Amino acid sequence: DAGITQSPRHKVTETGTPVTLRCHQTENHRYMYWYRQDPGHGLRLIHYSYGVKDTDKGEVSDGYSVSRSKTEDFLLTLESATSSQTSVYFCAISRMGNTEAFFGQGTRLTVV
């Protein structure tokens, strides 16, 4: 299995609080992605990174920010969590933009 670790795996937080999810990889892959998975939808891209300090928005980026200060870590921050951000979040990595993607185990976030 590709070396991808997401933390935390589960989190319950209150509306309005900031939350940061971490994705850590040991594969030295250039590309990292954050997706959310919700019932009735396919996985949807939140943000992605194509290198250290190089990030861009995805389809559902509103309310989220990201940072990548090191190759191995990609952080997803909810500045002020809302109930609509209750979801399962997946991190993925790929060596290049057109190569196979590998996914983490997911983080289940509940905003109450």
Add this chain to the structure above:
Amino acid sequence: KNEVEQSPQNLTAQEGEFITINCSYSVGISALHWLQQHPGGGIVSLFMLSSGKKKHGRLIATINIQEKHSSLHITASHPRDSAVYICAVRLDYGGSQGNLIFGKGTKLSVKP
């Protein structure tokens, strides 16, 4: 509009049956991925293909670029194959930066 459509949405089979899951897409792609997700689990990459056919154990994936269609076949199905199978396509224009568009998944249940 859904750019990636999977069928069926749900599939129940008896152990040993031959299974086919279909994926149709409406955009130009550079590659198509088949992924597997077990209940409560992470997402595992099964195949990435851009033409023809690939085989791994009891799994076979085919793609017809002209018809914009791919199939995932499982031979001699087993209860451990029970999972959600997800089709994802990688767009073929330079600005995609490797982004994937996902289908909603096919939930497979194999009964003993």
